[in-house]
Amino acid sequence: MSTEDILVKTKLGEYLVKRGLLYTESDEWVKIQDGVVILGITDYAQKKLKYVVNVELPEPGTQVNAGEPIVTLESVKSVADAYSPCSGEVVEVNEELYDTPDLINKDPYGAGWLVKIKPAEPIDESKFLSPEAYAEKIKAKEE
Amino acid sequence: MLKTARETPLLETLRKYGASVGEFAGWITAMDYGNPLEEHVTTRNSVTVFDVSHMGRYLIRGSNLFEFFQKLVTKDLSKFREGRMSGPVLLLNEDAHIIDDIMLYYLSDTEWLAVVNAPNIEKDRAWISKWAKKWGYNITVEDITLSTTLIAIQGPRAPEILESLGVSDAKNLSILEFLRNPSVLGEEAILVSRSGWTGEEVRSHGYEIMTTVKHGKQVFEAAVKAGAKPAGLIARDSLRLEMGYPLIGVDIGDDTNPIEARYWMALSLKKEDFLGEEALRRIYEEGVHRFRVAFKLKKGVRRIPRHGNNVLINNKIVGHVTSGAYSPILGRSIGMGYVEATHFYIGFKVAVDIRGKTYEAKILDFPLI
Numbered sequence: 001m002s003t004e005d006i007l008v009k010t011k012l013g014e015y016l017v018k019r020g021l022l023y024t025e026s027d028e029w030v031k032i033q034d035g036v037v038i039l040g041i042t043d044y045a046q047k048k049l050k051y052v053v054n055v056e057l058p059e060p061g062t063q064v065n066a067g068e069p070i071v072t073l074e075s076v077k078s079v080a081d082a083y084s085p086c087s088g089e090v091v092e093v094n095e096e097l098y099d100t101p102d103l104i105n106k107d108p109y110g111a112g113w114l115v116k117i118k119p120a121e122p123i124d125e126s127k128f129l130s131p132e133a134y135a136e137k138i139k140a141k142e143e
Numbered sequence: 144m145l146k147t148a149r150e151t152p153l154l155e156t157l158r159k160y161g162a163s164v165g166e167f168a169g170w171i172t173a174m175d176y177g178n179p180l181e182e183h184v185t186t187r188n189s190v191t192v193f194d195v196s197h198m199g200r201y202l203i204r205g206s207n208l209f210e211f212f213q214k215l216v217t218k219d220l221s222k223f224r225e226g227r228m229s230g231p232v233l234l235l236n237e238d239a240h241i242i243d244d245i246m247l248y249y250l251s252d253t254e255w256l257a258v259v260n261a262p263n264i265e266k267d268r269a270w271i272s273k274w275a276k277k278w279g280y281n282i283t284v285e286d287i288t289l290s291t292t293l294i295a296i297q298g299p300r301a302p303e304i305l306e307s308l309g310v311s312d313a314k315n316l317s318i319l320e321f322l323r324n325p326s327v328l329g330e331e332a333i334l335v336s337r338s339g340w341t342g343e344e345v346r347s348h349g350y351e352i353m354t355t356v357k358h359g360k361q362v363f364e365a366a367v368k369a370g371a372k373p374a375g376l377i378a379r380d381s382l383r384l385e386m387g388y389p390l391i392g393v394d395i396g397d398d399t400n401p402i403e404a405r406y407w408m409a410l411s412l413k414k415e416d417f418l419g420e421e422a423l424r425r426i427y428e429e430g431v432h433r434f435r436v437a438f439k440l441k442k443g444v445r446r447i448p449r450h451g452n453n454v455l456i457n458n459k460i461v462g463h464v465t466s467g468a469y470s471p472i473l474g475r476s477i478g479m480g481y482v483e484a485t486h487f488y489i490g491f492k493v494a495v496d497i498r499g500k501t502y503e504a505k506i507l508d509f510p511l512i
Contacts, residue, residue: 011171012164012165012171013163013164047163048165050163050165050174050175050179050377051175051177051178051179051180051377053180053445053447053469054445054446054447056445072498074445074446074447076175076179076180076377076381076447076468076469077165077174077377079449102178105177
């Protein structure tokens with residue numbers, strides 16, 4: 001955790017919100033790097049989901065639409081989807097997750113990333129939440 | 144829902160050990176401590192400590208407890224005596240559907256203790272009081288859930304942990320026997336019993352300690368220091384599934400009778416004169432339409448069967464799943480559910496539909512390990 005990052009504390013837990021990322025209403029993080037969108041789930045999401053035992057990823061080359069479920073995450077407790085933040089083509093998936101799905105729990109903002117998507121159109125960053133706005137959202141949910 | 148949730152009195156202690164908290168049956172408690180599969184395996188191979196303070200606890204007092212409970216519950220209590228637990232016993236309604244499965248503790252002729260499931264703390268109390276009144280028994284029910292704690296120490300190394308907590312008599316307990324007011328860490332606890340709900344208790348590897356809140360914190364910490372790994376409700380769930388123990392409100396409930404649930408350990412088939420008996424006899428004669436079974440999936444299938452998934456034979460629905468988990472002991476997904484009585488094919492293959500894909504599964508009897 002860098003000193004810049006936000007640690008949201010509620011009565012149910014502590015959740016890291018990293019700076020330098022964009023956030024969605026459905027608890028994913030998005031990073032735009034060299035024209036490619038990297039998608040993962042947030043620390044809050046992985047803590048709610050609990051220990052992940054199975055991840056189902058799309059095939060590279062799959063065309064996806066914004067808002068469409070593209071990754072299924074299954075924990076010991078429940079099943080959740082991660083949604084595509086944009087339309088475009090899946091260019092890479094995190095194959096490490098097939099053998100070690102709990103990377104999502106251990107390092108949600110790093111080694112636990114899910115997919116990389118080449119967007120069909122330039123990303124409109126205003127459609128996402130800032131780290132501050134996302135931190136507020138978590139607080140509001142658990143107050 | 145979260146706003147009204149109660150916290151286990153040990154929550155702050157559990158957090159110290161890295162508890163990932165969540166809600167179960169209106170309680171905020173430890174779901175896991177980072178890796179519930181490891182907690183499961185440690186329970187089977189070594190020893191773990193669970194906070195199960197979310198279970199309801201009542202002190203029940205009266206002059207005719209034996210007579211009253213003999214009428215109220217499914218199991219024959221005629222051999223029940225001081226220092227013993229009986230259970231699970233069922234509270235049935237007049238239709239022989241299941242209100243709850245509970246544990247009874249015989250403290251003295253005039254004082255018993257009941258441990259009930261978390262979702263039913265208020266319901267069972269009202270049920271017991273209602274029938275006591277109706278049948279004319281002078282019985283009081285005192286809910287001591289919030290002023291006490293219940294800690295389960297489970298696994299082959301559990302006797303060692305009890306030893307290091309200073310409960311030297313624990314090793315002499317037989318299953319479902321308890322010590323009343325024993326010294327734990329040099330302080331008096333309410334009781335120490337040889338019991339649990341993980342399956343380790345049947346191998347005589349399980350203990351439960353009931354004590355005050357303050358003492359409970361010390362006991363939990365001392366158990367961890369002595370080498371018990373903290374474990375949460377997710378591991379407790381997969382452990383009980385391996386054993387085929389049903390969960391109230393999920394696998395059994397007020398839409399289930401104990402015969403279709405094959406809940407034999409909670410029944411005494413020869414017993415007479417208890418609430419629900421008439422309906423139970425009628426069901427027994429007429430037969431049931433479905434049976435509770437266990438099943439396992441093939442190795443390598445990563446999906447876990449979930450409540451409500453269909454069980455199929457050649458695309459025909461013959462049952463449904465009520466619980467599922469990943470068993471790290473068997474290295475595969477397992478589950479529990481009901482199949483139609485016409486398709487009660489123990490040992491046979493079926494399919495389970497998990498989110499639109501079907502997977503081969505084998506129907507089995509309990510326990511799975």
